[in-house]
Amino acid sequence: MSQTIIDVNDLKAYYNIRTGGNTTVSVKAVDNVSFQINKGEIIGIIGESGCGKSTLTKTIYGSIYSPLTVVGGSVVYNIDSKKIDILKLGRSALNRIWWEIISYIPQGSMSILNPTIRIRDQFLDVINAHDKSIGKKEAKEMILKHIDRVGLPSEVATSFPHQLSGGMKQRVVIALATILGSKILLADEPTTALDVVVQRGILQLLSKIREELKCTILVITHDMGVHAQICDRVAIMYAGKMVEIGPVGEIYKEPLHPYTRFLIQSLPKIGDKSRKISVSGRPPSLQDPPRGCRFHPRCAFAKDICKNFDPNIVLINPHHWAACHLLEAK
C-alpha cells in the first residue's frame, strides 16, 4: 500500500490582479484540485500552456507571492509520520523545508545558474545557506560525491556555466536540487528546449534519482512521450481543473476523458503517415472560463449537460478517475 506523501485537497489558487483603476480580475489558475502524491513514485502532470500546472506546482511548493492567493483548500505533507500544512507556514519555516525536504526546479532553470561563479561554489552557497556547520572541505567532498552519483563528469565542478551545454546545465540544476537530500522533487518542464538525446539523459537521471536517492518526483511537461517513458501515474489538467488521473499504462491504453484521448491521438509516430489533427481552438481564458465543463467548446462529444453543469469525478477503479459527464452514464 503506497503511502501518501503530499495530499492536495480542494485547492483553489487564484491570481488577483488589479487592473488600472479599482477593478480586480481573478485568474482562476487552480480551481478545486484534489489529488495525492505517493511516496517514491514519479507522477506527471500534462496540460497545455496556461492550464494552471505551473501554478499548481508552485502552490504545492509553498511559493505563494502576490498576486497569487490561495483562496481555499489545503496542501499537507506527510514526512516521517509528521503532517506539515504547507500553506500555514511562515517564511522561516518554509526556508527550512525548501531544499531539505522538497525542491522545486522551475521552467528554464538552466538560466538561473550564476554565470560568474563556478559550479562547485554554487553548490557551496546552497549548502552554506542551510547548514553552516558543514566545513568547507567536508562540503567539497560531499559535492564531488554527489556529482559523481548523478553521473556528471567531475570536471563540471570547476567549470563555469557558460562552458556547459544546455543539457549539462540542466543536470547540474537537478544535482543542486538534491544536494541536501531533499526527498521530493518538483520539476517544471525539465526537458523543454533540449534535444531528444539530451532529454533522454535527463529523464534517465530522474529515474536514477528516484531509485538511488529514494525520491518522489513530480514532472510537468506537455510532451506525452516523456510521461510514457518515466512516469508511474499521470494527471491531466485543463483550464485550472484536473480532468483525469491514473496509472500510466491505463491512461495510454484506454484514455477516458475526451481531452486525454485527443492528446494521445494527435501525436505523430514514425511509420504512420496518416493525417493527424490537433485539438482545435485555443484553451479558454482562466478569468472567464466556460460554464459547465470547461472543455465543452472544443469537445467533439459535448452534450447539453456538459454546457451547463460541472462534471463530477467518476471513479473507474480506485486508482483511476476522470471528470466527464459521458462517463457517468456507464
Place this chain on the structure above:
Amino acid sequence: MNRPPLLEVKDVTRVFKIGGLVFGTRLTAVENVNLTIEKERSIVLSLVGESGSGKTSLGRMILGLLKPTSGQILYEGHDISKMKGKHLDFFKQKVQPVFQNPFEAFNPLKKVDRYLHGTAINYGLAKSRDHAQKMIEESLYTVGLTYDNVAGKFPHEFSGGELQRVSIARALISTPQLLVADEPVSMIDASLRMGIINILLDLKSKYDMSIIYITHDLDTAYYISDEIAVMNRGRIVEYGDAQKILTEPLHPYTCLLLECLPEPDPEKRWRERIKFSGIETKEFEVPGCKFARRCPHAKDECLKTRPPRKEIKEGLKSRYVDCFMYT
C-alpha cells in the same frame, strides 16, 4: 530541363571563433556541407540533429543572415553573398524564414500587422492599399486566421500557436519558393503542433513551395519530409529519402536519435542507459568521425580518419551514409 537548381549549397563551411583574442578557440559549426534542391520538384527537406549539430547555422546561411567561411550558396545559380539591390530584394521575397520563437520574431512594441502590410507593400507586390489587404487576407486564410483575428494586435495578445501561424502567413505574402523553417513548432505545446505542421505540409502541394524544415524532433520530420539530412557536429552523416532513413536507418547516429525518441507507449520503455556526451567542445575536436566517442560500433580508424561516403542507389533518388561500417 537544364535550369539551375533552386538552391545549391556547395561545400559550405562555417567556423566560429569563440573566446577572446588570446585564448579563443575555433569551432567548426558546419563542415563541407553539400545540398541541392531542384526547381521542378517541390519537396520538404529536413535537417535533423541534436543542438550543436550545425543545422541552425546552416539555415541562417541559406537565408543570407550568416556568411559561410568557405563555399558558396547559390540561389537559382547566383551566389547569394554577392547579391545587391533589386536582386537581393528578389531573393528576400522568394526565400522566407519562419523562426523558432514567434514572440521573438515580432517586435514586442509594435503591432503585428505592420509586418503583414510591410511584406505586401515594401516589395511593390500590392498595387494599392486594398490590394494589400486582399493579399493579407488570403495569406491569413491559408493558416486558418482572419484579418479580424489579427488587426491592431500586439504580439503578446496572441498565443504561441496563433502567433506562429501569423509568422507563416507573413512569409507567404511574397509567394516564396523556399521556406526555411527553423524548429517552427518546438516552442509550441505538443498538443497544438500538428495544426501548424499540417499547414506546412499543405503549402508544399498548394503553393509549389519547397521547405527546409530544421528540427530535432524526428516524429514530425517523418510526418512532413520527403528528404532528410542527418547532421552531427557540422557534417551530414546520412542523407536520402526520409521514410526509408527513419524506418531503416544506417548510420549509428541516426539510430541513436531514433532510439532516444520518447515513445508515447509505456510498454516500450528505454532499456539501456545511454552514455552521456560529456563536455561538448571535445567532440568537435575529433579529426575523424565526430560521433566516434559515443558510437557503440566505433573502431580506432573512426577517431582518426574521416569516414568515407557510401552511395546507395535506390531508384532515381540518391542516398548516402558516411560511415566505416558500410565501406
Place this chain on the structure above:
Amino acid sequence: MVVITNLKRYARFLWNFLRFSPNITVGIVICLVILVMGFGISLFAPYDPRRWGSTPRNLPPSSDYLLGTTSIGQDVFWFLTYAIRNSMLLGVVGSAIGLVIGTVLGLIAGYKGGIIEKFILLITDTIIVVPTLPILILVSTMIKKQLDMVMLGTIIALLTWGLPVRNVRSMILSLREREFSHVASFSGFKMLNIITSEYTPHVLPWISASFISRINMAIGMEVTLSIFGLSSLQEATLGTMIYWALNYQALLKGLWWWILTPVVTIIFSVLGLFILSVGISEFLNPRIRLHRIMIGEKK
C-alpha cells in the same frame, strides 16, 4: 471631431504619464518651476538685472527686493531668473547637439559595421579620451570676450559627443541580432525604417535619460568654469553668480542671500532633472510599457 478625440487621447496619455510614478510628478513640477522662472518670469524684469548699480547694495530679502541685492547693486531675484535662463539654454544646447551627433554616428556604426564602423569608432575614441574640462578652460580663456551661452554650449557638445556613440552602437548591435530585425528585413523594410521604427522605442529610455543627465553635466561644467572666473563674467549664469558672490566675499560679509541663491538653485535643478530622468526611464522601459499596453488598451 477626430481632432477632439485625438486631443482627448493625448490628454489622457499625458495624465497617465504624470501620474505614473512620484519620480515623474516631482521631477516635472521642479522642472516647471525652473522653466517658469527662467523663461517666463524673466521676461518681466523691470530692467536688465546685470547692470551694476541699479539697486542699493547689500540689502537682505524684503518685499521690494525678494531675494535681496548684491554688493554691486543688482537685484538677486531678477538676476536669478536671467541666470536660470542662460544656464538652461546652455545645458539644453550642449546636451542636445552632442546627443544628436553621438546618436546618429552610433546608429550608423552599429548598423553598417565594417570599415565605416571602424572609422567612426576611431574618431569617437579619440574624442572620448580628450579631457573636456582642461580644453574647455583653454578655449574659453582664448575667446573669453566673445563667449556667449550658445557658443559655450556648442563647444561642450563638440567635446562630449563621444560616449553616446559607444552606448547607442552597443544597443544597436544587440538589437540587430534579435529575430524581429531579420523578420523586418524579410518584410522589405530598409535600414532607415528599421532604425527609426523598430529600434527607437527600445533606445528611447536611454536617450531621454542621457539627454537629461547631459544637461546636468553641461551646467556643471559651466559652473566650474565660472567659479574660476574663466567664463564670460558679464553674462548672468548660475556660475557667474557664485563667482561674483565669492569675489565680494559674500559669505564673510554675511550676505547669505547672494551666495545661497545660486547654490540652492543649482542643487534644486540638478536633483529635479535627475529625478525626472529616472521617472522617464521607468516609464519608457519596454517591459513596463508592455505591461501598460496590456492593461490599458484591452478593448
